[in-house]
Amino acid sequence: MQITDNSLTLIRPDDWHLHLRDGAVLESVVADSARQFGRAIIMPNLKPPVTTTALALAYRQRIEAALDKAGVEKGSFTPLMTLYLTDNTTAEEIAVAARSGAVQAVKLYPAGATTNSDAGVTDLLGKCGPALEAMQKHGMLLLVHGEVTDPQVDLFDREAVFIERVMIPLRKRYPELKVVFEHLTTRDGVDYVKQADGPVAATITAHHLLYNRNAIFLGGIRPHWYCLPVLKRETHRQALVEAATSGDRRFFLGTDSAPHPRGLKEHACGCAGCYTAFHAMELYATAFQAAGRLEALEAFASLNGPAFYGLPVNKGTLTLRKRANTIPDELPMGDTTVVPLAAGEELGWQVDVQAP
Ligand SMILES: NC(=O)N[C@@H](CC(=O)O)C(=O)O
Ligand SMILES: [Zn+2]
Numbered sequence: 001m002q003i004t005d006n007s008l009t010l011i012r013p014d015d016w017h018l019h020l021r022d023g024a025v026l027e028s029v030v031a032d033s034a035r036q037f038g039r040a041i042i043m044p045n046l047k048p049p050v051t052t053t054a055l056a057l058a059y060r061q062r063i064e065a066a067l068d069k070a071g072v073e074k075g076s077f078t079p080l081m082t083l084y085l086t087d088n089t090t091a092e093e094i095a096v097a098a099r100s101g102a103v104q105a106v107k108l109y110p111a112g113a114t115t116n117s118d119a120g121v122t123d124l125l126g127k128c129g130p131a132l133e134a135m136q137k138h139g140m141l142l143l144v145h146g147e148v149t150d151p152q153v154d155l156f157d158r159e160a161v162f163i164e165r166v167m168i169p170l171r172k173r174y175p176e177l178k179v180v181f182e183h184l185t186t187r188d189g190v191d192y193v194k195q196a197d198g199p200v201a202a203t204i205t206a207h208h209l210l211y212n213r214n215a216i217f218l219g220g221i222r223p224h225w226y227c228l229p230v231l232k233r234e235t236h237r238q239a240l241v242e243a244a245t246s247g248d249r250r251f252f253l254g255t256d257s258a259p260h261p262r263g264l265k266e267h268a269c270g271c272a273g274c275y276t277a278f279h280a281m282e283l284y285a286t287a288f289q290a291a292g293r294l295e296a297l298e299a300f301a302s303l304n305g306p307a308f309y310g311l312p313v314n315k316g317t318l319t320l321r322k323r324a325n326t327i328p329d330e331l332p333m334g335d336t337t338v339v340p341l342a343a344g345e346e347l348g349w350q351v352d353v354q355a356p
């Protein structure tokens with residue numbers, strides 16, 4: 001990694017949590033990720049969800065076609081596929097996924113927890129035993145949206161309660177299962193991941209490093225700051241920054257970039273998700289710089305993720321320049337538009353357009 005007065009060059013990073021969607025939206029957004037990242041873990045919460053290896057392979061082909069159409073150089077961006085876990089996922093389906101070599105992980109969406117989670121899991125330990133057993137056996141990673149859906153539990157406490165009710169019993173029963181706690185948002189989550197023995201890691205988004213929950217309500221209700229798990233109070237944000245910038249190999253980059261059409265965000269019942277793929281590394285660099293820890297960005301963005309997944313680090317580099325960079329008010333997305341996070345605001349970093 002090289003840091004000068006006006007630039008920063010690091011090993012080409014990866015995005016370990018990305019929503020690319022499908023169809024015309026996929027075609028609009030895929031080049032944004034390909035510009036910055038060498039690989040990305042592609043989330044399976046399509047409609048209908050990607051529940052089988054056959055569906056994952058077909059989806060990968062549509063992503064490759066969209067990359068081609070966007071003029072992205074062949075092989076410069078690799079989509080890593082995931083399966084959507086359901087109550088009915090069989091051990092055989094997990095074995096097929098493991099044998100395919102194309103599926104890196106299986107994603108747990110507790111039913112009702114987030115966007116397109118209706119087909120998700122109603123009772124992980126009660127219903128998914130055979131699938132979890134097979135995943136542990138085949139070394140297939142489990143990625144979790146770590147929030148309980150119990151309506152009695154306060155929205156801001158859903159991650160902490162998930163640790164008690166799901167993570168701890170899950171890891172007791174399957175101690176060798178590799179688990180990634182996705183989009184971690186609380187000090188409780190950080191403390192849990194740090195002390196857990198065994199193969200547990202976590203992704204952290206740029207927006208949870210940069211903002212606390214005040215951002216959702218600053219001067220009025222601001223739907224483009226609404227995502228799930230929702231932004232938390234400042235003490236939690238600080239814990240996330242400490243974890244991400246500490247060099248601890250359990251924490252790595254996952255944008256959770258989740259595009260929704262402008263009209264469905266600015267809506268009486270707005271969708272959850274922030275679009276950050278367009279300016280992901282600029283946002284992360286801003287957060288690391290604010291913490292005075294730019295030198296820790298490469299481990300978080302380019303090294304820790306591949307180490308946990310058991311993959312080689314990328315070849316090539318990415319350079320960010322220190323210069324004023326105004327985020328566009330909106331970006332084209334299919335036949336509509338998407339508003340990127342922090343639209344209209346100015347960042348102090350810009351990914352080099354010459355980047356490989
Ligand atoms: N993060 C979000 O707020 N939304 C994601 C789903 C998810 O990752 O939970 C989406 O698909 O829109
Ligand atoms: Zn999620």
Ligand SMILES: [Zn+2]
Nearest residue numbers: 019043256258
């Ligand atoms: Zn997500």
